[in-house]
Amino acid sequence: xxxxxxxxxPLIGKAIGVLDMQGGVCEHIDHLxxxxxxxxxxxxxxxxxxxxxxxxxxxxxxxxxRLLKIFEIEPIIVRKYREGMKLWGTCAGAIxxxxxxxxxxxxxxxxxxxxxxxxxxxxxxxxxxxALIPKIxxxxxxxTFIRAPKILKAGEGVxxxxxxxxxxxxxxxxxxxxxxxxxxxxxxxxxxxxxxxKCGLQSRADQPxxxxxxxxxxxxxxxxxx
Amino acid sequence: xxxxxxxxxxQLAQMLKGGVIMDVTNVEQAKIAEEAGxxxxxxxxxxxxxxxRDGGVARMSDPSMIAAIKKAVSLPVMAKARIGHFVEAQIxxxxxxxxxxxxxxxxxxxxECHIDKTRFSIPFVCGARNLGEALRRVAEGAAMxxxxxxxxxxxxxxxxxxxxxxxxxxxxxxxxxxxxxxGFAKTNGIPYELALKVKELGRLPVVxxxxxxxxxxxDAALMMQLGCDGVFVxxxxxxxxxxxIRARAIVKATAxxxxxxxxxxxxxxxxxxxxxxxxxxxPKEQLLAGRGW
Numbered sequence: 001x002x003x004x005x006x007x008x009x010p011l012i013g014k015a016i017g018v019l020d021m022q023g024g025v026c027e028h029i030d031h032l033x034x035x036x037x038x039x040x041x042x043x044x045x046x047x048x049x050x051x052x053x054x055x056x057x058x059x060x061x062x063x064x065x066r067l068l069k070i071f072e073i074e075p076i077i078v079r080k081y082r083e084g085m086k087l088w089g090t091c092a093g094a095i096x097x098x099x100x101x102x103x104x105x106x107x108x109x110x111x112x113x114x115x116x117x118x119x120x121x122x123x124x125x126x127x128x129x130x131a132l133i134p135k136i137x138x139x140x141x142x143x144t145f146i147r148a149p150k151i152l153k154a155g156e157g158v159x160x161x162x163x164x165x166x167x168x169x170x171x172x173x174x175x176x177x178x179x180x181x182x183x184x185x186x187x188x189x190x191x192x193x194x195x196x197x198k199c200g201l202q203s204r205a206d207q208p209x210x211x212x213x214x215x216x217x218x219x220x221x222x223x224x225x226x
Numbered sequence: 227x228x229x230x231x232x233x234x235x236x237q238l239a240q241m242l243k244g245g246v247i248m249d250v251t252n253v254e255q256a257k258i259a260e261e262a263g264x265x266x267x268x269x270x271x272x273x274x275x276x277x278x279r280d281g282g283v284a285r286m287s288d289p290s291m292i293a294a295i296k297k298a299v300s301l302p303v304m305a306k307a308r309i310g311h312f313v314e315a316q317i318x319x320x321x322x323x324x325x326x327x328x329x330x331x332x333x334x335x336x337x338e339c340h341i342d343k344t345r346f347s348i349p350f351v352c353g354a355r356n357l358g359e360a361l362r363r364v365a366e367g368a369a370m371x372x373x374x375x376x377x378x379x380x381x382x383x384x385x386x387x388x389x390x391x392x393x394x395x396x397x398x399x400x401x402x403x404x405x406x407x408x409g410f411a412k413t414n415g416i417p418y419e420l421a422l423k424v425k426e427l428g429r430l431p432v433v434x435x436x437x438x439x440x441x442x443x444x445d446a447a448l449m450m451q452l453g454c455d456g457v458f459v460x461x462x463x464x465x466x467x468x469x470x471i472r473a474r475a476i477v478k479a480t481a482x483x484x485x486x487x488x489x490x491x492x493x494x495x496x497x498x499x500x501x502x503x504x505x506x507x508x509p510k511e512q513l514l515a516g517r518g519w
Contacts, residue, residue: 021481022244022265043482058241059265060301066263066474067481071488091241118300123324124347126234146238147302147324185237216233217423217431219240224428225393225453226400 014052017042021067023059026222027184031192036204053086053199056093086199087176094178111176112155119150137190143181187214235349235369239433249460253298262473266302269295274378275461284332286314309518310336319348330517331377343367355388357395358415365417374515375438380502382445385438389452399425443479443492450483465500
């Protein structure tokens with residue numbers, strides 16, 4: 001795989017972290033490296049230093065919420081957010097960031113949206129589609145929904161980026177991005193570029209938006225046995 | 227299962243990485259597992275330790291019990307079908323659970339054929355003792371692999387053996403010139419194309435969890451440090467003295483498997499673990515890992 005070289009750009013002083021408690025961590029790191037952004041897993045309090053942004057990945061939201069509480073990571077995220085660190089939650093990550101959850105208590109509550117967990121049903125209801133999201137990319141963006149939540153409403157100060165049928169699939173405030181789908185599970189680099197620019201970081205421009213070298217085993221380069 | 231559906235099924239397993247999948251036998255246990263931070267539950271009538279004790283034929287669990295658990299928790303729900311019993315798998319697919327475990331813990335229904343998993347839309351996880359077995363299951367359509375270990379023993383030795391065997395064979399493949407792959411694939415019963423894929427990737431192409439005998443936070447962290455992507459805990463939780471505490475401790479140790487201070491913290495004040503079984507003391511015909519090939 002010729003894209004397997006880790007590119008830590010010397011031009012960029014600040015990195016984007018991926019919260020590494022459980023879930024799809026390697027997948028985001030892989031995408032960030034493809035656009036030349038310095039990326040690292042974030043697990044301990046000291047790992048938060050020098051981050052321009054933090055991605056809360058997909059995984060199981062109940063598990064992630066427990067671990068954030070037990071290991072006292074929640075207050076660190078909130079403090080760093082107040083100091084200017086940008087946030088992006090994909091799927092379970094969006095659940096953790098939501099201001100309110102249907103029928104249960106919210107977790108971090110850093111963006112004014114209402115989310116319904118597991119909005120579609122079982123794995124047999126997981127699906128892919130495509131949508132044009134002008135703010136993110138001039139090309140249609142491939143979307144992967146895996147046991148996805150639904151965003152039911154967005155409050156004032158929250159921009160809706162994508163609506164599908166009866167639900168909101170992507171939204172943002174000035175400091176927080178949420179997507180109920182998984183850009184890191186497709187070849188599209190559009191959302192990662194968008195988040196990097198939201199963090200004030202310059203991503204590589206010479207890569208096509210839909211990376212032809214990406215495939216469904218690309219994540220494994222960060223989870224090799226050998 | 228078309229290629230896109232298969233990709234989605236592999237990707238669901240990717241989202242479980244770093245997590246603990248817990249065996250549960252009723253709604254109350256499922257809620258304890260969810261509360262403790264499990265990433266999925268395996269719904270079954272009897273945990274492997276009880277299946278081992280009771281003997282007889284172990285079949286797919288009562289679908290109404292699986293349905294009740296599915297209703298009670300928001301986690302992904304898995305359930306077991308017998309090796310080769312594709313009608314049990316059809317029933318579980320119709321029940322719309324999230325993942326089927328084609329499992330040696332149940333009595334095999336077919337000693338020659340595993341289920342043709344490509345005919346299903348629902349994902350399958352299968353057990354393996356070595357690389358060849360893992361990749362034969364992937365070739366049949368499995369979207370996730372786990373070590374077989376020796377379920378229901380509370381003894382991690384077989385899971386370690388299977389993980390180390392898979393890793394050793396991956397290292398051999400990675401280190402050999404490509405002209406040797408044909409012979410290696412033949413000797414080890416590995417589909418050739420998948421052997422090349424593993425050689426390129428330096429690991430299995432799908433998520434690989436540890437299973438079979440994990441009973442303590444230290445066991446879970448051991449398997450994670452050996453390179454698995456997450457763990458299944460069967461009898462280890464609800465056969466212990468304090469299931470809720472132990473479940474949470476294993477979740478903590480799995481997440482921070484590389485941090486001895488945190489694994490230590492997770493190991494304190496757990497009460498008694500499940501009673502363990504020495505593998506050598508089990509009559510050969512009662513060993514589960516040898517079921518399937």
